Amino acid sequence: MKKTTLDLLRVGEKAIIIKVNNKGDIRRRLLDIGLIPGTEVESILKSPSGDPAAFLIRGSLFAIRSEDASKIEIEVLG
């Protein structure tokens, strides 16, 4: 179990959300799509330039910029 942040999750890896440190607008949006502590996420894709990356969150695919993902603490599974 490795603790890190979401932007560092490699494609194909799964993780559990530990803490969401984003503030303001983006925090609400992340909550909207169900990203709370305890949620399982999987890194699915990176865009051609590497940022943003797309994560599978509760059955839907969402793109999040690495700047925002770096504020989300995770624990890598497996």
Place this chain on the structure above:
Amino acid sequence: MKQNKRKIALAGNPNVGKSTVFNALTGMHQHTGNWPGKTVSNASGEYTYQNKLYRIYDLPGTYSLISHSEEEEIARDFICFGEIDVTVIVCDAVCLERNLNLVLQIMEINPKVIVCVNLLDEAKKKKIHIDLKALSSYLGVPVVGTSAREKKGLAHLLKTIEKTAEQKYRKASYVVHYNSYIEKAIDKIEPYIKEKVGNLNTRWVSLKLIDQDPIILETLKDHLGINIVDTKMEKILLEVQNDLLEQDIILSEVKDDVVASIIKTAEDICQKVVVFEKEDYRRRDKKIDQILTSKWFGIPIMLALLCTIFWITMIGANVPSTLLSNGLFWISDQIEKFLNFIHMPAIVTDIFINGVYKVLAWVVSVMLPPMAIFFPLFTLLEDLGYLPRIAFNLDKYFKKCSACGKQALSMCMGFGCNAVGVTGCRIIDSPRERLLAILTNAFVPCNGRFPMLITLIGMFLFTGGSGFMSSFILTIVILISILMTLLMSKILSKTVLKGVPSSFTLELPPYRKPQIGKVIIHSIFDRTLFVLGRAIMVAAPAGLIIWLLANLQIGDASLLKICSDFLDPFAKIFGMDGVILMAFILGFPANEIVIPIMIMGYMSLGSLTEVHDLEILRNLFVQNGWTLLTALCVMTFCLFHFPCSTTCLTIKKETGSFKWTIFSMILPTVIGLMICFLLTQCVHVFRLL
């Protein structure tokens, strides 16, 4: 019958086929899909069922009702205060859990809901099974399964709506339980709320009071005409706040706990009712995505797709354009005969036929076919689910310019028509980034400007050269326009539209089989005819002006000649001439008529003229002093000048601001003239070319 009209609200997440359900119920044609053309303002339609009239309101697609975006507030206020009989919440069967989140939030506000689990066919393909009966008994509300695209389950939905709307008493529906400290606070507040506003959902209002949601208090005041927070209420709230303080709980924690409770409840229910038979149900999408967004191929594939669309558009538009033009000019002959027959004065006939009607017919025949081809193709990509991937691929570049990745989409639409591109900017949430996208949209050439660019390339850059080389040059021109869009976005966000890029979460929905028939109908009605309508409005008066300028004489020169002679010295500074500049100004209603006006000016004719043979056209231009430099400057100015009248009207409509509309005209014009100036001066100073 009218008195008994039932009011139905239609809510749901984006991309769940809400509009498809809406269309299927009302039979009204409204564009489906969350991308450009999405439901921002409430659309409504009517239908009758069992002799009863129903009015159904299509609410904006939202993921939740707890944030404060404009869409969410519209949806929440409508559900809370709209006096609706039933709220139908459309859910995506493939990701029910996230959708239930919204269902629970809506039930909290107004429990008279029907859950419509849509896209069951897609779920079936992915081997996802949902126990609808169990879901219904857990939630305590009716649940209907549909596949709206296949028109399945709609009869059941209609029946359930009827039954639910008639019901006077209903069994208790599911209530989300919060952390005990929140429940205690609710218990303190709710009895007093019940006294004041018995007809509203008191538990929800209590929760909002604990939340200290300022907007909902305002809204309550507006809709009910009473202030709930009176002195007694203030006392109770103070007590509650002190309780929280004693337990070391801060407000943001309360908000998080509320959200987390709802999400966890949705998770719990789904674990009981949804079975994923196949672990890897997203495999196909994953594979497609790996190709379409791959590091090496993602952007080239995207460019190739767009270029193919442009190519099909240009090749395909030739024949229908000619047919349309022949047809319209045949009509013109008939009108002329008729006007002569009723002995209309020759001058009136001339003004009408060679002025107003000719320009109108010209605009229609050159504008309609390319758009009728481009937009269905583009909508096809939208229906497939490819468009969000474009935003995904390009977001980084737009973010670097403090703009939003979704601007990539409105830019791509701009290649079809800048007016549609400007409307498409609605998908961008942040007002600053939306304005940025609107103001820079005209920096990419639209369908109306492509033919002009191609003609100029063919005449002066690659005379008689291969088609491949001119396509190559055209691609470079397109890339220049994209770079310019990015550069301008950056400059604007450093100056007049200061700001940092806002947050960005973008859903990449599953790929879906497009509904070809619908795609064609919707893109033609919603986009093509809309633009054409606005163009026609301006083309008719412009036709009159062009005729007057070309035919009114002062001394022995026409007004047009006087104007272009007057502009000539000014235009020369920028490598052009007076006729060219006049053509651009008179081409304000549609860029397609710029070259015909130039020909008219050079040949001193009285009405628009076309020369089909490029060689003859080139000779005419060269005789009037054109050089390679002139061609380059005209191309530059064609790329960067004031948007056409249709686009300007649209910008005015979308921004609601006269100031920004003027700004959007000045900005590209100044940039275009600057580049032309530098180009011309460099050539003169260094004696290039």
